[in-house]
Amino acid sequence: MQYIWINGNSDQGVSPDNRALAFGDGLFETMLLSGDCISHYQLHLHRLMDGCRRLDIPFSQATAESDFKLALAVVENSAHKFWRLKYIVSRGATGTGYFCDNTVVPERIMLLEPFTRDVCALQQYGVTVIPCRWQLSHQPALAGMKHLNRLDQVMARQEWSSSDIFEGLTADSEGNWIEGTMSNLFVVEKGGSVITPRLDNCGVAGVMRHVVMNTLCPKIGLLVEEKNISTFESADEIFLTNSLIGIVPVTRLADKTYKIGQITRSLQRALNTRESGL
Known part of the structure; x- marks a missing residue:
């Protein structure tokens, strides 16, 4: 069982010229979800936003918070106790070449699945x-x-x-x-x-x-x-x-x-x- 959202939508694909795919141009967080909360949520959010600042990716914290609510809505109504959430922020899609200007819009990929390892x-x-x-x-x-x-x-x-x-x-x-x-x-x-x-x-x-x-x-x-x-x-x-x-x-x-x-x-x-x- 896996849930996938691209830019907040469950029926959207990833562009082949996404810089995350082409160059690894972005960041990610891997988080543990249980019940109605994300473990160490503020620390994950802080690290994500600090990384975006260091890489000069113009990403909004409010966007991440909105995306996380989608994942929590699934977890809250599930019989599984623990879930693994991977959240990827890409600089965006720009076509070929390393250069990109400041008009590029960041994109997000979010993957949610039950975490069943015997920790x-x-x-x-x-x-x-x-x-x-x-x-x-x-x-x-x-x-x-x-x-x-x-x-x-x-x-x-x-x-x-x-x-x-x-x-x-x-x-x-x-x-x-x-x-x-x-x-x-x-x-x-x-x-x-x-x-x-x-x-x-x-x-x-x-x-x-x-x-x-x-x-x-x-x-x-x-x-x-x-x-x-x-x-x-x-x-x-x-x-x-x-x-x-x-x-x-x-x-x-x-x-x-x-x-x-x-x-x-x-x-x-x-x-x-x-x-x-x-």
Whole structure:
């Protein structure tokens, strides 16, 4: 079951000269919906609009808000508990050539489908992760954004096919580990310090990463340091985050096993409390 809207219409197609298709010229958000709400809605909206500003895409926040209401209307009347919403903003359709002027009208593509993955099992038992050979490209002007150019992630994801492997970690050309192909990375060092990679040159500044750094860690009395991570020798705990899976512990990275530690569990509890409204 999948619902698709193009520019707010369910019976409209995408033009073949759409710049999202031709050049990856745009942004996207992937959100978790449940009941009558979008999890971490304001953070997703803020990141989307900030990305549009950075890419100079003249997109209206009111348009996004109107589109999201279409998705919520479906979810509210559904028997499914959780839904996955992918929202794409393209600079628009311009024909051939990279140049476009400021008369181009942005276009939106919205895909909604039930989210049925057993996230609770991932969070409880942890996952196996591998280091990828593919290196992330440096481009400081695009760092942090969830733009449509995802070839680095596509190529890294081709490095494994086993269902036993949940995720692959990617480093940059300088050997610093940055993130997973679909997740952000956190390390709890021996002694209890929580660190996450710097995203100055590449990587996606995830919404759940923001929540962990700015809400959950302060709530339990911890500070997160952004720093380069070139090795996991000092790691006592490792966990991954994104908006769909929440906080998922890593129990194996390559040939080394890791415990699901107290800090990871404390952050999971803090997130559950936040999301349940308690």
